[in-house]
Every structure is written in structure tokens, then in C-alpha cells.
Amino acid sequence: MQPSRRRALFSQALLLAGLILLWCLLWGMFDLLTLVTGLGVALLVSFLFYLPAVELSGRINLWRTAIFLGKLLVDIVRASAEIAWLVLKPRFRSSNAVIAVRLRTTSDLIMSWTAEAVSIVPGSIVVDLDRTASTLYLHALNVHDDADIDEVVAEVLGTERRLILAIGSRAEADALRHDHDHVSIGRGQ
Incomplete structure (x- = not known):
């Protein structure tokens, strides 16, 4: 076979x-x-029902998976505390943004899991995922300036990076290790 x-x-x-x-x-x-x-x-x-084939990498790095899950748990707790503080803050001024983040991967599985991981962390929700452009569109709370947008983008790309290193293909993981400077950000697209 x-x-x-x-x-x-x-x-x-x-x-x-x-x-x-x-x-x-x-x-x-x-x-x-x-x-x-x-x-x-x-x-x-x-x-x-047509279910598109999801190509699995056939590779799972248990250590990187543990790192991904640990960081996800820390992010959920941290973001929950931040949202609670924003709600209780007497002079809270709401400022939100829809941010486009160009992902590094073309894997449907990694894109979907990145979207899920970002969505379960309080403070942001994925509103669209463009498979052909590998772009994730998310609504984020408490975004006031470009520095806040860059922080959200860095968090999303960090989540994607941890997923690629945990379950991505060997080629994607190697390319990611060699390409530390690759960051594509799309604003207002």
C-alpha cells in the first residue's frame, strides 16, 4: 500500500x-x-456530507504540545483577570478593533486550531478565517493604538508557532525555526 x-x-x-x-x-x-x-x-x-480531508502531519512533539497547552492555560487565566479588571474599572473606555493576521501556515488543521485557541482566550473572538490567504480576522477588546494591535498579532502568531512546533509537519517546523523574522500583519484589509 x-x-x-x-x-x-x-x-x-x-x-x-x-x-x-x-x-x-x-x-x-x-x-x-x-x-x-x-x-x-x-x-x-x-x-x-462532504468533509474535506484534513492532512495530518503524522508528527506530534509531546514536549511542545505540553508547552502549547500550558501557555494556553496561562493565557486564559491572565485574560480572564484582565477582562474582570476592565469590567470593574470605574473609568473604562471601550475601544475594540477587528484585526487581520496573516498566518505562516497553509495547513487547514493548524489554521483551525489557531483560530480555536485564540477564540477560547477571553478578549478576542475569530470572526473569519480566509483559507486561501491564510488570514485570520479577529475582534479584540481593549485595543487603543498600534502597539496594542501589534501585541494581539504577536500573541496570535505565537499561538500558531507553538502549534506548528507541536503538531505541524516537519517541513513547517524547520521553516519556522529558520525564519524568525517572518511576520505579516494586515490592518483594515
Whole structure:
């Protein structure tokens, strides 16, 4: 069997396993009947609805994954405290922005996970993801000047960087290590 065919079968099996897991979590049971009906629903969904193939890198760096998850947890706690302070602040002046951030990756998986990771941190929400341009558009709170915009962009690119180093392809991780100066920022586009 060809490596590309084997990789496609692995991706499909992983998708089915994820759908079965989701089904079991929705029902709150992991018995035989729930697993079998979950398999049936997963197969039905896979064949009836078009789900674009997500190309997996086949590489997971456990240390970098732990760093990503740890930093994400720290970001969530820090941002929650900042939002709480803004709400309680007597002279809070709201200033928000929609910011376009050009990502380094073209991987759908990395782009999606970056968008999810950015969205679960309080203070910003992804409003659009342009796959063809690898651009993430997000609404950010408490943005007053260009320095604040640059800080938000740096946080998003840092999240993407940690994801690439954790689960990205070897080629993307190597390119990222060699290209420290690559930062593309789009404002108001």
C-alpha cells in the first residue's frame, strides 16, 4: 500500500474515531450500544456530507504540545483577570478593533486550531478565517493604538508557532525555526 493511501486511511479512521467519541460524549455513555450506534452515525455522516480531508502531519512533539497547552492555560487565566479588571474599572473606555493576521501556515488543521485557541482566550473572538490567504480576522477588546494591535498579532502568531512546533509537519517546523523574522500583519484589509 502506498504511503499517501495509508495516510489517507489513517486520517479517515481518525475522523471516524473522533465522531464516535463525540457521539459517546453527547450521550454520556461508553457502552457497546452507544459505540455501535456512534459508528453507524459516523459512517453515515462521512458518506452523506462532504468533509474535506484534513492532512495530518503524522508528527506530534509531546514536549511542545505540553508547552502549547500550558501557555494556553496561562493565557486564559491572565485574560480572564484582565477582562474582570476592565469590567470593574470605574473609568473604562471601550475601544475594540477587528484585526487581520496573516498566518505562516497553509495547513487547514493548524489554521483551525489557531483560530480555536485564540477564540477560547477571553478578549478576542475569530470572526473569519480566509483559507486561501491564510488570514485570520479577529475582534479584540481593549485595543487603543498600534502597539496594542501589534501585541494581539504577536500573541496570535505565537499561538500558531507553538502549534506548528507541536503538531505541524516537519517541513513547517524547520521553516519556522529558520525564519524568525517572518511576520505579516494586515490592518483594515
